[in-house]
Amino acid sequence: MSLRKTFFLWTVLLLISCSSPENSNDTNEQNNKMDERYKPKPYVELKHPEWSKNATIYEVNIRQYTPEGTFRAFESHLTRLKEMGTDIIWLMPINPIGVKNRKGTLGSNYSVKDYYAVNPEFGTMAEFKALVDKIHRLGMYVIIDWVANHSAWDNPLVEEHPEWYTKSKDGNFQPTPWYDWDDIIDFDFEQPGIRRYMTEALKFWVKETNIDGFRCDVAGFIPVDFWDNARAELDEIKPVFMLAEWESRDLHKKAFDMTYSWSLWEKMHAAAVGSKGIGGIIEYMAHDVSTFPKGAYRMTFTDNHDKNAWEGNQYSNFGAGLQASMVLASTVNGMPLVYSGQEAGLNRSLAFFEKDEIKWTTHPNAEIYKQLFELKHRNEALWNGEWGGEMVRIYNNCPQQVISFIREKNGDCVLPVINYSDKPVKVSLEAGYFAGTYRELFSGKEIILTGNEDILELEPWAYLVLYQENNKNQ
Numbered sequence: 001m002s003l004r005k006t007f008f009l010w011t012v013l014l015l016i017s018c019s020s021p022e023n024s025n026d027t028n029e030q031n032n033k034m035d036e037r038y039k040p041k042p043y044v045e046l047k048h049p050e051w052s053k054n055a056t057i058y059e060v061n062i063r064q065y066t067p068e069g070t071f072r073a074f075e076s077h078l079t080r081l082k083e084m085g086t087d088i089i090w091l092m093p094i095n096p097i098g099v100k101n102r103k104g105t106l107g108s109n110y111s112v113k114d115y116y117a118v119n120p121e122f123g124t125m126a127e128f129k130a131l132v133d134k135i136h137r138l139g140m141y142v143i144i145d146w147v148a149n150h151s152a153w154d155n156p157l158v159e160e161h162p163e164w165y166t167k168s169k170d171g172n173f174q175p176t177p178w179y180d181w182d183d184i185i186d187f188d189f190e191q192p193g194i195r196r197y198m199t200e201a202l203k204f205w206v207k208e209t210n211i212d213g214f215r216c217d218v219a220g221f222i223p224v225d226f227w228d229n230a231r232a233e234l235d236e237i238k239p240v241f242m243l244a245e246w247e248s249r250d251l252h253k254k255a256f257d258m259t260y261s262w263s264l265w266e267k268m269h270a271a272a273v274g275s276k277g278i279g280g281i282i283e284y285m286a287h288d289v290s291t292f293p294k295g296a297y298r299m300t301f302t303d304n305h306d307k308n309a310w311e312g313n314q315y316s317n318f319g320a321g322l323q324a325s326m327v328l329a330s331t332v333n334g335m336p337l338v339y340s341g342q343e344a345g346l347n348r349s350l351a352f353f354e355k356d357e358i359k360w361t362t363h364p365n366a367e368i369y370k371q372l373f374e375l376k377h378r379n380e381a382l383w384n385g386e387w388g389g390e391m392v393r394i395y396n397n398c399p400q401q402v403i404s405f406i407r408e409k410n411g412d413c414v415l416p417v418i419n420y421s422d423k424p425v426k427v428s429l430e431a432g433y434f435a436g437t438y439r440e441l442f443s444g445k446e447i448i449l450t451g452n453e454d455i456l457e458l459e460p461w462a463y464l465v466l467y468q469e470n471n472k473n474q
Helices: 003-018 021-038 071-084 125-137 192-209 224-235 262-273 279-291 305-310 319-331 364-378
Strands: 057-060 088-091 141-146 150-152 184-186 213-216 241-244 258-260 297-300 335-339 391-393 402-409 412-419 425-429 436-440 446-449 454-458 463-468
Touching (some): 071 364, 125 141, 141 241, 192 213, 224 241, 262 279, 262 319, 279 391, 279 402, 319 335, 319 364, 319 412, 319 463, 364 463, 412 425, 412 454, 446 463, 454 463
Parallel strands (some): 057 088, 088 141, 213 241, 241 258, 258 297
Antiparallel strands (some): 391 402, 402 412, 412 463, 425 454, 436 446
């Protein structure tokens, strides 16, 4: 046989071998295994409570809310908050406050003396349970502030389990390192005992009072694996909602539904009072779309008790840009927060360690929030996490002054246009694909966008919220 014929036969045999069903199956199996490696996987593994999909949140400072500063006195405000569009009531810490080394006359709510009791200044356990029941009857939910990172100096755990606390180099109890929190001492979460104690305490409040979750103070100071396990144990009792006082994606995987968006606050503040333009806001939104986990929530706000207490200036310090920032914080990706007194136009910081009652008045802020929250509840574009629509930039001819974007979901869409400047503008929108007939939220006017450099006129710090709805939620 010639060399040429031998080569031909070997080639035919090789082709037959490669095309055999057995080898074909092996190849397909290898391809399938390879494909699995390249399939995108969701970062968020926890399951949000279904009721949170279009929720808003309101922070309650019980001490300053009423002259009495009690659970019972606060109940009289629940109907008003429900009518404003509040879904989640977040109560600042309700536990007894330490006396030893306390700051001021009344001390900090975040210096916990007893994790299993309520502050007697606020009322009794029975009165707290009654408040929870009333919140639920009105169709709202309630979470309480939880301070796991540290305790008061006179918490019984100091004597019962001194090994659960971190110590200074000289072996003494210490505040959380680097901070001037002299009224508290720092827990050591390397100790299994404090992890079990704190988890059981969290479960106690869910079981005994039927609350719906927790806002967790300085959550990032505590190992993530603690929170991952705590969330799993809590969800075995009932689906809970967890808010972390932190801004980090790792907490979203298994533990927390929502984290803070301090960075948006900083960018809005810089634009509103720092004359920085909207470049920082644009950068924030670009990162939100590209880097923030799709299934996670972030809390957006112009004020909370930290900013109110520690900034030391007028309420939120947003000046004339306050309402524009309220609108942006309520239409970007995230869950909007209202802090006690914002809706009444509170124009000062509340004292943190003394009695400092909020003066309740009728103010335009309340109506702005009410209309924004009504839109959020019914328009799927503004819903939370993957239930809502992605933010898509709409370019305009005033890139340093005007921010414009659109969110769409299931036929609903919302298109905010906000003038972040002290000068009137004639802004030309490059709406293009998003041309159509819109309704403006606050005026009720019909506005038609042709998609061809539509011109809108805005006064200083003015805003428009344009929307379309497919009426399925009406």
